[in-house]
Amino acid sequence: MRIYLSFTIAASKMFFRRKSSIFWSLFFPVVTMLVLGNAGFIGYSAPNVGLFSTTANEIIDELKSSKSITIREYQSKDNALEALEKGTLSALITLNPDSKFIVTTRDGDLAEKEVVENFVFRIINQDIDPINNVSSDIAKMNYQGYKGFIVPGIAAMAIMQNGIFSVVFTLLSYKNQGVLKRLKAAPISPSHFIVGHLISRVSIIILQTFILLIMGVFVLGVSVGQGSFLAWLNILFLSFLGGILFLAIGLAISSLAPNEDSAPALANLVTFPMLFLSGVFFPIDFLPKIISYISNILPLTHLAEGIRLSALYGNSTFSTIPQLGITFAWLALSFFICAISFKWE
């Protein structure tokens, strides 16, 4: 027990004494988050308008063929409203059986309301009287714009980067310098060193997640957790789980890499696609189908989604079971690879 503790303390001291580790795990994600959060990409909320219809109507085809606005058709009104709340839609057009339109926009999004209403008027005004057939509906929603999207996204990204790279680079340098070999000459088992290192890194990852979210609250004005203590607890659980998962992936990468030059390359090969396909910087809802299959098996997708649900909607359920299942499958795979191929030298 004392040995685990000593390794944990030593690994933590070394982390905080290394300027580059502070830069990459704290400074860099904080700056990225603040810059992107303040930029508030307008394009993010403009292009997609949802359509929910319970009747067949030729106007629907007309709406869908429009080039000025991208129409996404939904089979369920709840799904469509959820997409509106998440920000993947900027407005929702509902066509009722009586051929009346309702344009739903979020509370406060006056520009979207006007644009989409005008659009609907323009499409239908040749045939029917717009005033009596189009009504608007303001939905009160906790939508926080792009900054609300990017804060949990960057927090998830930072968990992945810190988890993978802190293992790949530190283990690699210890290995190259012969530090691990000297440890092997001591009467301890390898697990002492590895576990101590992992405990230290997981604690740092949790700390980093909370620093990022709290910066999001105070600097960007994003509301996180929605006053739910359980939501924060869930974020704690998710950053712990995500930390363990990506540390294990980092360990697997360092075990699999044939030599010292290939390990960082392999780590980049693993992390780079996830940065873009896991909903860190932009939503994955409308990715082409084949890519969305890939997105859905990537662990970062589920981590980012889980943190986002807790942060923005106060969701306290430990994400959904299939998502956790995928995370645990990756975890098991990584530990399996480490167990069969970890080398001291």
Added chain:
Amino acid sequence: MEMIKVLNLKKNYDDFEAVRGIDFSVTEGEVFGLLGPNGAGKTTTVEILEGLIEPSSGTATISGLDVVKNSKNVKKMIGVQLQSVNFFEKLNLFEIIDLFATLYSSTVNPDLILERVDLKKKRESYFKTLSGGQKQRLSIAVALVNDPKVLFFDEPTTGLDPQARRNLWDLIKSFQKEGKTIMLTTHYMEEAEELCDRVAIIDEGKIIKIDSPSNLIDELTLSGFKSQKKIKDATLEDVFISLTGKSLRED
């Protein structure tokens, strides 16, 4: 008493035979040297004894304990200085000794160990800021945390200046005075002559000869060997030391 005993020890790497069946024993309190050219199998032999690699066949025991079957207990009673080793970059010397003391379940005061190897002043420094001689002394300090019965030194003075080398010799002699058994590998014959009670000359994985340095020299001269060089009363190293002094330059 035989402290180290090696019987028909072999180590193969794929189709390369690094160690081809060697036998030797080291008595308690002895300084035993392994001499040989690069690739002769010195480090492989030492690392088998240290429990870092497993032999392909044969046995090795330290104080009666098998180094493979009883690896953990062997590691507890030996002190190890590896060839070209590094320590954690961002820990200071005190913290490094303290960490290793924990690994050996030892309650030794790190400052006393650092004082022993003349590194007390450097207790707050990081490993990478040390000179070559200081790094070797730290490596030896780490080997002392468990007050070992047997010490292994793998090329401890390679790359050091004459002052630092002599300083390390004095340190190794002081361990011998305490009754520790020492096994040492080196390329430097004058070092073996200065420190070792007996040496084994090893080449291509086999021991060619084991005896004390003076017996080995006598044997060669009795066979009619004459040195090409006229042996003078002093060496160039003596000149160097007398001109530059014995004190260490790095501190």
